[in-house]
Amino acid sequence: MGILKKEDKEEKQKAAERFYALLKALMDELFDHAQKSKHVKMPRNVSFGLVYDERNSVLFTGVEKGTGKKMYLYNVRVIGKAFEEKRQSMIEDQTTDTLFSWIADVCSLYISPFVYDYVVNVQHRGEGTAERTTRQIVRSFLDKLSSDPELKYVLDPLREPATDQK
Secondary structure (H helix, E strand, O other): OHHHHHHHHHHHHHHHHHHHHHHHHHHHHHHHHHHHOOOOOOOOOEEEEEEOOOOOOOEEEEEOOOOOOEEEEEEHHHHHHHHHHHHHHHHHHOOOHHHHHHHHHHHHHHHHHHHHHHHHHHOOOOHHHHHHHHHHHHHHHHHHHHHOHHHHHHHHHHOOOOOOOO
16 A cells, blocks of 8 residues: 555656646747747746746746846646646547647746737737737647647657556
């Protein structure tokens, strides 16, 4: 019984590590993609991170003391909760549709503050335009993610690790 609990804990730890690796890879690639999309200027003087927080807010902002850079911290607990809510439908779905729906939601959460700030505050356009621009960037990123061989590694954390046969 004690062995099962230890194995369960190790499996949960591995799953958490794969989840963090997936989020980091998605965020890094999406940020790079959004910069190249020419629809919005992504900020260069900011830093990003994942944080586990009990509050229900998805995004926390602040200023780094050492560098003075604006910091955006995404609450992995809330993002993970959304993943867990969709997990059963992902298993039942037997396709990647539900997974990519969740990825699209995360991508929208990730870049919407920057798109909104640029489109509304710099370009002086409406909130509807900011939402459409966000959807357009996310859609083109998902198309690239599913078709570009160079981005296949982003989804590697989702793949089951090969079990060692001894």
